Amino acid sequence: MKRIMIHSQPRDSLIMINERLANLGDYLPVDKPIIITDENVMAIWGKHFPPGDVITIGTGETIKSFHTVHHIYEQLLSLEADRASFIVGIGGGIVCDIAGFAASTYMRGVRFGFVSTTLLSQVDASVGGKNGFNLGGYKNIVGVFNQPEFVICDLDMLKTVPREEILSGFAEIIKHGAIADRDLFAFLETNREPALALDSQVMEKLVFDSVVIKSEIVNQDEKEKGERRKLNFGHTFGHAIEKLTNVRHGEAVSAGMVLAAKLSVKKNKLSPEASNRLMALIDNYGLPVRLNFDRDAVLKTLRMDKKREGDQVFFVFLNEIGDACIEQIDFRELETLVGV
Ligand SMILES: NC(=O)c1ccc[n+]([C@@H]2O[C@H](COP(=O)([O-])OP(=O)(O)OC[C@H]3O[C@@H](n4cnc5c(N)ncnc54)[C@H](O)[C@@H]3O)[C@@H](O)[C@H]2O)c1
Ligand SMILES: [Zn+2]
Numbered sequence: 001m002k003r004i005m006i007h008s009q010p011r012d013s014l015i016m017i018n019e020r021l022a023n024l025g026d027y028l029p030v031d032k033p034i035i036i037t038d039e040n041v042m043a044i045w046g047k048h049f050p051p052g053d054v055i056t057i058g059t060g061e062t063i064k065s066f067h068t069v070h071h072i073y074e075q076l077l078s079l080e081a082d083r084a085s086f087i088v089g090i091g092g093g094i095v096c097d098i099a100g101f102a103a104s105t106y107m108r109g110v111r112f113g114f115v116s117t118t119l120l121s122q123v124d125a126s127v128g129g130k131n132g133f134n135l136g137g138y139k140n141i142v143g144v145f146n147q148p149e150f151v152i153c154d155l156d157m158l159k160t161v162p163r164e165e166i167l168s169g170f171a172e173i174i175k176h177g178a179i180a181d182r183d184l185f186a187f188l189e190t191n192r193e194p195a196l197a198l199d200s201q202v203m204e205k206l207v208f209d210s211v212v213i214k215s216e217i218v219n220q221d222e223k224e225k226g227e228r229r230k231l232n233f234g235h236t237f238g239h240a241i242e243k244l245t246n247v248r249h250g251e252a253v254s255a256g257m258v259l260a261a262k263l264s265v266k267k268n269k270l271s272p273e274a275s276n277r278l279m280a281l282i283d284n285y286g287l288p289v290r291l292n293f294d295r296d297a298v299l300k301t302l303r304m305d306k307k308r309e310g311d312q313v314f315f316v317f318l319n320e321i322g323d324a325c326i327e328q329i330d331f332r333e334l335e336t337l338v339g340v
Contacts (some may be wrong), residue, residue, distance in 0.1 A: 002208045006147060006215045008129060013147035015211050017129035018204045021090070021115050021154045025050045029111065034079060036072060036085045038063075041117055045162050048091065049090065053079050057098065060166045064133045072102040086111045089148075092118035092126030092165070096148075097140070100131030104146040113150040118161050120250070122153040123176070123210035128218045139239075153211075155203050159196050166198070168250025168287045171234075175257060176213040179233045179279055182322030185231070185281070192284050218229050222258045229325045233316040234260050240301040241293050252286035263337045264317040274321050299335055319322025 006007050007012040032052040036057050037045075046054070055075045076085075087110055089099025096114045101140030103112035117127040132143020158166065177185030188195065189204065194202040220227045242249055261278050266268035279289045302313065312328045319325055 002204060002213055004208070004215060006129075007219060008147045011149065012145060013129070013149060013151065014155065015151045015215070015249075017122070017153045017211065018155050018200065019152045021152065021157060022117060024088065024152060027113060027150050027152070028086060028088070030084070033086045033088045034076065035088050035090055036095060036102065038092075038095050041095070043092045045090070045097055045157060047115070052088075055079075057095065059094070060326045061094070061134065062140075063129075064098055066133060066135060068098060069102055069133055073106055076102070078104050081110065083107050083110060086113070088113050088115065090115040090117060091121070092116075092161075093121040094119055096126050097131050097143075097290055098133055100146060100148060101133060101143055104131055104144045109146070112148050113152075114148045115152045115154060115157075117154065117157045119158055119166050119207075120172060122158075122207050123169055124172045124214065126151045126153075127211050127214045139268065153207055155198070155200050155207070158198050158203065160207070164248060167285065167287055168248050168253075170195070171183050171250035171253045171282075171287055173210050173233075174278075174281055174285065174287075175209045175233050175253065177322035178257065178318060178321060179230050179316070180213045180217070180250070180322060181209060182320075184213070185277075185321050188285075189277075189281055196285070210263070226326065229314050229326045230316055232314075233257060233318070236302065236313065236315055237262070237298065240298045241291060243301055244297050245291060245293055247288075247291060250320065251288050251291065254282045255289065255291040258282060258289045259338070260316060261318055263315070263334075264319075266337055267317060269325070270320065272317045277321060278318075295338060299338065302334070303331065 001019050002017045004015045035052050035054045040056050040059055042056050057063055080340045087103040103110045114126050116122045127145040128143045132140045135141045162201035177188055191202050199298050234253045234257030237259045241253035258279055261275040265272050265275045283289050311331050314326055315329050316324050316326055
């Protein structure tokens with residue numbers, strides 16, 4: 001097991017990689033926590049939960065709504081939850097985002113922790129203290145920054161996660177290597193087979209390195225002003241593609257990273273060889289290097305992006321593998337770079 005302490009206000013957060021759901025009780029300050037999970041996780045892993053009340057939510061991005069948060073508040077009321085209660089979100093990014101939000105706001109904040117059960121939530125969603133839900137077609141538009149007291153990343157639980165969901169996690173790991181760690185990138189290149197077979201030692205390193213990278217970036221910039229934008233590598237286009245097509249987040253981000261790498265080559269920042277290396281890695285992990293989408297529509301969606309400031313967009317380029325930079329570029333320049 002590997003541990004990382006994330007230093008934050010109002011509290012630190014302990015992330016444990018390769019710890020087990022079975023040991024959850026060791027980290028609980030109460031005998032019976034209130035568990036928030038989803039139907040799939042409940043069906044497969046519910047029998048291993050510690051004693052306690054369980055609130056089960058549905059699955060899919062549409063469940064990440066105020067309606068679900070309201071339902072959780074009502075359940076908490078009927079369970080007579082109070083400030084001495086402890087909430088544990090056991091699930092992927094959706095459960096963790098929504099459980100973290102409910103716990104942070106019910107009675108102005110109840111203590112909480114996570115058992116993170118998908119690769120994406122282990123390497124991304126449960127690090128950084130963002131919680132929230134979707135509203136009016138906007139993802140994560142309502143939320144708070146608040147750290148869980150602990151996050152257990154149980155690598156055994158990944159074995160039951162559908163393959164395409166696992167791939168979304170790999171897309172974020174590749175992103176972390178590309179923006180901040182060329183050794184991690186090279187490790188991904190040489191350990192493709194054990195990684196895709198979810199070998200426990202290889203996964204421990206991949207999840208640990210990812211958490212270190214994300215937490216270091218977040219520590220420097222908790223409220224998303226500068227450094228944290230690097231984590232958006234591939235996401236500017238990725239989010240727009242995701243909105244317009246029905247592909248998964250990881251697939252959209254993969255195609256977005258390839259586009260961002262190509263733009264980095266066009267701007268004379270990145271060598272064509274390095275861009276090809278990124279493309280090959282994405283392809284080797286079974287993720288798409290290009291997707292069919294309507295370029296005009298993608299640019300139009302980008303124009304409406306909530307993160308835009310005036311005519312400028314913050315865009316994450318690569319200088320080399322393991323080194324990213326953020327530049328505010330004019331929207332028209334982006335259009336010409338994309339070749340519209
Ligand atoms: N807070 C953040 O910083 C942050 C960062 C990245 C993503 N996110 C959010 O995370 C969400 C996506 O997370 P996700 O990819 O984990 O999706 P998810 O929570 O929907 O999980 C994917 C699917 O896997 C199932 N599942 C979860 N664990 C399982 C297990 N161990 N075995 C079998 N099935 C399992 C779920 O029921 C679901 O159907 C998005 O809403 C995104 O906005 C948040
Ligand atoms: Zn992402």
